[in-house]
Amino acid sequence: MDTEFDPEARITNIVRRIDQSDLLDSDKIHLFAEIADGLKAAVLPVLLTHVSREELTAMSRNPASVTLDRYIEFIAHAFDEGVATDDVVRSLGAVIIEIERALEESGIPMS
């Protein structure tokens, strides 16, 4: 994937194309909600790949030991090296391509 890939710019284009289409407003709203769900769904598998397995197991075995601070550290630690960010962007890229293809197939051009 292009290293200059910018998920925000691509999503902005998708929103613009849907907005400018002749779809009913109710369908546009549903599409926006569906796409937002898809974007979030792209994050979890990546996040779970990069979190500390030991920490996850330890916390889940002893939920009483879970504090908000510990949880936030646990999430943030996964992104320490920057690799997780690259993977999230790659994953977003894949889901964005799926959305663009579906829209193209439906007669909503992306360019």
Next chain:
Amino acid sequence: MDTADTIETQSVEAKAAKGAEVRRRVSDRLKTWVKDQHATISQSERHAFSTVRKKALEGQSEKGVMTRVRTKLEMGSQKTGAESVPTKTKMRMKVVGLVASVAAFLDPEPISKAALAATATGVGIAEKASEIKAMKDAHDAQLRKPPNDAGRSLVVERMMAMGGNTPY
């Protein structure tokens, strides 16, 4: 019904049919993609993460947690950015909202489950349904018909959870 009304009705019907088709295609593609990706997560990992997230969020405001996760990730980005490539840092800043959103929000309950829970707790299904509808209406109103570039930017921000939460 006169000719103009008939043409108008046909136009709305055609738009609705196209809308249904677009939604089906987008939904099908996303469902397939999400299913494939999530198949890489084991049930035990998913369960462990849900347990931990649920416990961490207990008694907390989801919005508040999201802000804290986001701040923490942004601090990490700035720290890393000083030592690495600036464009990478910029990209990282763009995805932190999504990550924070996933970290801070519990999975929404499907409506059928919510209705069942409402019955179990003695709350009328109708009352629960109207509550869900009110939430959906409020949500829809926020996303409704972006009129200009600023409006579209707002939709994108909400999609990437950069300017608030999208609890659906």
